[in-house]
Amino acid sequence: MTKKLEISAGKVPEIGPDQFALLEKLTNATAVSGDEHEVRQIVLEEIKLIADDVKVDAMGNVLATKFGRGENRVRVMLASHMDEIGFMIVKKHDDGLFEFERVGGIDERQLPGKAVLVGRDHLPGVIGAKPIHMTTRDERKKKIEVGSLRIDLGPEAGDQVKPGDWATFATRFEILGPSIRAKALDDRLGVAILIELLKHAPENIDLLVAFTVQEEVGLRGARVAAYRFDPDMAIAVDSTPANDLPNWDRDVENSRYNTRLDAGPAIYAMDGATIGDQRLIRLLTEVAAENEIPYQIRQPGPGGTDAGVIHKVRAGVPSLSVSVPSRYAHSAAGIARIDDWANTLRLLHTALSQVSPDLLAVERRD
Amino acid sequence: MKSLIQKLVETPGPSGFEYEIRDAVREAIGDAADEIRVDALGSLIAVKGKKAAGGKRVMVSAHMDEIGLMVTHVDKNGFVRVTNIGGVYPMTCVGGRVLFMNGTRGVIYASDLKPGSQPKISDLYVDVGATSKEDCPVKVGDVCGFERPFQDLGKRMVAKSMDDRVAAAIAIEALRRLESTPNEIHFVFSTQEEVGLRGATTAAYGVDPEVGFALDVTLSGDTPKAMPRMETALGDGPAIKVRDASFIADPRLVDWMVKQAEAAGIPYQMEVLTAGGTDGRAIQMTRAGVPAGCISIPCRYIHSPSEMVDTDDVENSVKLLVKLLSEPIELD
Numbered sequence: 001m002t003k004k005l006e007i008s009a010g011k012v013p014e015i016g017p018d019q020f021a022l023l024e025k026l027t028n029a030t031a032v033s034g035d036e037h038e039v040r041q042i043v044l045e046e047i048k049l050i051a052d053d054v055k056v057d058a059m060g061n062v063l064a065t066k067f068g069r070g071e072n073r074v075r076v077m078l079a080s081h082m083d084e085i086g087f088m089i090v091k092k093h094d095d096g097l098f099e100f101e102r103v104g105g106i107d108e109r110q111l112p113g114k115a116v117l118v119g120r121d122h123l124p125g126v127i128g129a130k131p132i133h134m135t136t137r138d139e140r141k142k143k144i145e146v147g148s149l150r151i152d153l154g155p156e157a158g159d160q161v162k163p164g165d166w167a168t169f170a171t172r173f174e175i176l177g178p179s180i181r182a183k184a185l186d187d188r189l190g191v192a193i194l195i196e197l198l199k200h201a202p203e204n205i206d207l208l209v210a211f212t213v214q215e216e217v218g219l220r221g222a223r224v225a226a227y228r229f230d231p232d233m234a235i236a237v238d239s240t241p242a243n244d245l246p247n248w249d250r251d252v253e254n255s256r257y258n259t260r261l262d263a264g265p266a267i268y269a270m271d272g273a274t275i276g277d278q279r280l281i282r283l284l285t286e287v288a289a290e291n292e293i294p295y296q297i298r299q300p301g302p303g304g305t306d307a308g309v310i311h312k313v314r315a316g317v318p319s320l321s322v323s324v325p326s327r328y329a330h331s332a333a334g335i336a337r338i339d340d341w342a343n344t345l346r347l348l349h350t351a352l353s354q355v356s357p358d359l360l361a362v363e364r365r366d
Numbered sequence: 367m368k369s370l371i372q373k374l375v376e377t378p379g380p381s382g383f384e385y386e387i388r389d390a391v392r393e394a395i396g397d398a399a400d401e402i403r404v405d406a407l408g409s410l411i412a413v414k415g416k417k418a419a420g421g422k423r424v425m426v427s428a429h430m431d432e433i434g435l436m437v438t439h440v441d442k443n444g445f446v447r448v449t450n451i452g453g454v455y456p457m458t459c460v461g462g463r464v465l466f467m468n469g470t471r472g473v474i475y476a477s478d479l480k481p482g483s484q485p486k487i488s489d490l491y492v493d494v495g496a497t498s499k500e501d502c503p504v505k506v507g508d509v510c511g512f513e514r515p516f517q518d519l520g521k522r523m524v525a526k527s528m529d530d531r532v533a534a535a536i537a538i539e540a541l542r543r544l545e546s547t548p549n550e551i552h553f554v555f556s557t558q559e560e561v562g563l564r565g566a567t568t569a570a571y572g573v574d575p576e577v578g579f580a581l582d583v584t585l586s587g588d589t590p591k592a593m594p595r596m597e598t599a600l601g602d603g604p605a606i607k608v609r610d611a612s613f614i615a616d617p618r619l620v621d622w623m624v625k626q627a628e629a630a631g632i633p634y635q636m637e638v639l640t641a642g643g644t645d646g647r648a649i650q651m652t653r654a655g656v657p658a659g660c661i662s663i664p665c666r667y668i669h670s671p672s673e674m675v676d677t678d679d680v681e682n683s684v685k686l687l688v689k690l691l692s693e694p695i696e697l698d
Contacts, residue, residue: 256438256439275561300436301449364408
């Protein structure tokens, strides 16, 4: 299990123009929890010629299998979620104004003034904000409740929109030097990584890839996907916050950064939903050390990934979460480093290539 | 039995990191079980008995994990910041001592202590005697539990992690004493109870029992100005749980448990707990549902480093458990 893997071009997947183009398509798509259709279509298009079997289950999860070769193959499940946080139209008012609610965890304070895209036709609108000259100082100290905000689409576009339609921030994908700026890096980065891993699936394992739904509203899709797959082990691939900017008081260390950009894939020891299986942590950290792939341990604390439900399915599944760090998660625009994305892909591919029945033949221990 | 309890409570093993306590449990069971296995989340399952006429497949669950702390950050001066594993009261940590799974020892204190207010978890830090991040023997992700010795006060016993190692000891002792039974009994020493009944959830799915009993500690109402107010008291016998905040025990099972206790002349008390959760819930909600109950050991100062139980309650819990498991379980 600990022999060094030879890395040569074509064996380990890399990030190039095709991968950027795919991530752009994925992050620009609208797929809020509950209506993941647009991303599901992109995923199905990408994998239909590679996977040995593809199903879309009752909740809309895409379940793709790539069988390996040889005996006693370990069944490895990977999970990344297709859904993003966003909004839902709840009531139509006159003149193209719409009341809306949030879907998933969004800080209310981030909403006024944001450009949004509504519905499957991506109709452009704006969450209205009062011009500053018409506000009072006291008013500016308080946050505005989401119930008082309105999405303004104007009267004509407004006719095409109804309660129940979904909306997202209007941010578009951009490459900025070593970084990517986009919405929904959580978890389109994971979706992109899983597509690459399917395309370069190592032959020592059966790869069971779940593109899940409704993670942001309670890890719902992953539970049924794991029940169906009934895997031997699972890794959730997500994106996690990097709150790594220096403190205002520079003499005080930032000790609550969660993860840092440029420090590589973030392996989870423990989050709010899962205590990672030490056998899998050991596999990844040993592979990283041997292959000089940077990594970091995500600070234990609140938050959860699809692993939170997967590990408790049926009689239990040894599970781990690995994430690409990104700043400004669950806001209109996030920043991630291309190198962190590439190193996450590299680490996962290399580690998967070294999975054998020996890994889980020992009891769970440090 | 006190030496078994001492061995178990003094073994480190917070939720998710139960490998040492699992070894201690396995060693204590020896060859008293027909079969032992360890499942995907690390729970140890010891089987005893073959199903005979009138018998059932029974799950008994006592959790092996204890509450603890995990390192979130080591600062440049070597002080260690932590987050909680399970329900840790910061107030009970200040001035305490911890033992990390890698053997490192330290003191917990709190920064930002304001007079008249209680610290939060984020105020806590551990001092392991390091002077810098580089010479600190622990890193992000490492875990520790309280370090306190077991104390035998005669009628009472005090230790950290009586929750739930005293119940694990009771289960082991019952397994040893069980002579004949019509039931196939799966003694589950579950993991990760303190973070949400996770080990029992998956173990129950694997065992697929027809009836289940959790074994855990419960609060007692016999200390000054005790909250919540409860009748449960140390020395009044094992408590038969009617409900806690996570599940309502099957009333048929509760009635049957009371009958068995009375038939065998074992003292018991009834327990109504308005807080808390136990593996009983995980068993009850498994697959298509399982009738579940719980034997509780009354305990003072739960989730502090000094949990206190009554020696006679412990012995009577073993007797009650053996009695229950030796009989055909009739629910109707």
